[in-house]
Amino acid sequence: MLDIDVLWDLGALGTQDQATQGNYTYLYTFSEQSHWQLRLLILGSYSGLMEQTLSRTSAVHKSSIAQNNLAHFNRTNWPPWRHPHLAFFMNVTRLQRILDRASSKRITVIGDLMLDEFVWGKVGRISPEAPVPVVEVTSESFYPGGAANVARNLREFVDHVAVIGLLGKDRSGQQLRELLAEQKIDVSDAVENETFRTIVKTRIIARHQQVVRVDREQPAGPSAAQMKQVVAAVRKSLSRTDAIIFEDYGKGFLMTEVVSQIARDAREKGKLVAADPNPRHSVDWRGVTVVTPNRAEAFLAAGIPWRDPDEAPAQDVELKRAGEALLKKWETKYVLITLGEHGMMLFQQEGPPHYIPTKARQVFDVSGAGDTAIALFTLGLACEATPVEAAEIANHGSAVVVSKLGTATVTRDELIASFKNDAKR
Structure with a gap:
């Protein structure tokens, strides 16, 4: 109560x-x-x-x-x-009462695994070869990215987090495994492919700004045998799992066949299922509990021509039309549309749309903000928060993350501090 x-x-x-x-x-x-x-x-x-x-x-x-x-x-x-x-x-x-329930939860993240590399440096001159800056490298850092970053965000609050995706048998794949193991994230059910090259996204940063991003990837899906392996692994642990998150970056790991089987099994056992979609990658999300697209993804999935908003989100007729269309298309309880610097809009099967203004005061890096949003919204629902409360928590968490450089996470203390600071304004 x-x-x-x-x-x-x-x-x-x-x-x-x-x-x-x-x-x-x-x-x-x-x-x-x-x-x-x-x-x-x-x-x-x-x-x-x-x-x-x-x-x-x-x-x-x-x-x-x-x-x-x-x-x-x-x-x-x-x-x-x-x-x-x-x-x-x-x-x-x-808020603390909700978060106190988090540590005992067990959540599985399924999707495209990546290694995020950040090359830090300084710019002192322009190249004589072309009108581009010359970055003098001072350091490098590596973080779990994609679905692995969703797991990393959850691990700040949850004792048991598992992540399933495709890794190559290469140096980057081994490095990603080691990073996840250091954070005690279960990666034992990830599948490997000798011919697959682990996805690496390299961002070069100078003067607190991203100069360029270099992607090394070859989109590929699991084999039929590997798909069966993934479904079997999820089914084996489903009775002990509180929620499943599908994180789709459009790299090929998530397919409708796998999603439908896992989502159906999860629904039958009363489990929460969330999805962060990529509309350019054809996956049928019908029947999941919540889907969290950004504004551009929502418009694309709803078949509504994109346009820059002319009004505040609460008065954005086209945004409302997109959200309501996706509730019907995906047959989901909730659609949480992230709006970048404008916050979030929650659409529900039962209840009016709910606009949440952004809490961000400084934006240094938006890398992984969507990962934080789906992680905390799903976690909130799993911890018996109302949909509005869960969206509030996700919004505050995302605000903290974008104020940091690099693929970042939010801690419990930072989340509580964000609520306290907001109360003082």
């Missing part, structure tokens, strides 16, 4: 209640209505815009409460200025 209070702006109903007029502040009113306990609060108002309602209740954000718009209910029998609004407040105590 969630600790939830619905707190109403009584004065806006025309009662002229003294609690919200004159002598008493909103802080007093909401504290009194919630019996002076800061929990998960829902603030409702029949007057003004959401922004006005939130600005008048800034005092309520003390004690580490975070905010954002939960819903806007339109009724044709209400004039425009009398539409009720709900604001969502999740305090840190509630």
Whole structure:
């Protein structure tokens, strides 16, 4: 049972209640209505815009409460200025309660495995051979990438994470195995191919900016025997698994046949299944629990011509059309569309669309932000968070990650700090 209070702006109903007029502040009113306990609060108002309602209740954000718009209910029998609004407040105590459930979860990530290489350097001159900068290399670093980065993000919170994908029997494949082993991520069911070259993405960074990216890859899928091996491995551990995440970078490992079999088995056992799709790679995602495309991927998958947004996401008609179309196309409970610097939009089979503004204050590197989003949204749902709560957690986590250079993750302490900092604004 969630600790939830619905707190109403009584004065806006025309009662002229003294609690919200004159002598008493909103802080007093909401504290009194919630019996002076800061929990998960829902603030409702029949007057003004959401922004006005939130600005008048800034005092309520003390004690580490975070905010954002939960819903806007339109009724044709209400004039425009009398539409009720709900604001969502999740305090840190509630967040910690959700995260406390995480360590015991078991999550399997299936998808395209990559090795992310970062070459760090400095630029002091332009090449005499061509109008390009000369980067003097100072250091190199390597991180698990692709589906392996999703697993790495989960490992910050979860004790048991397994990752399944295709690796080559080469130096890069061995290096990726070693990196995953160092972080105690189970890679025992990954399949190997002697002719496959492990995917490596090399980013050259100078002055905190990416100069160029070099991709070494040969998209290829598993053999029929290897597909059977993957399905058998997942089935063997499914009873002990809480969630499965498909991470598709369009490199060929994920195929409809494998996805459908695993998703069907997982649904039959009541397991959570999430997918981060690549619309340029034809995979049927019908029946998974949640799909998390970015805006461009969502429009492509929904068959809607791309255009740059002219309005805020909450008023973006084409975005809403794409989200609703994908709910039907993929027959999924949730579609979480990531919007880069604009935040996220959650679409649900039951309930209105929910816009989550970005929490990012600094953006240094967007590498892997989508991996963080699907990892934390899925983890939140697995830990019994509501879809809106899970999206909030994913949004805060992504904001932390893009403030770092390199393929990064977010820790529990960083996530909690993000909520606390947001409450102070």
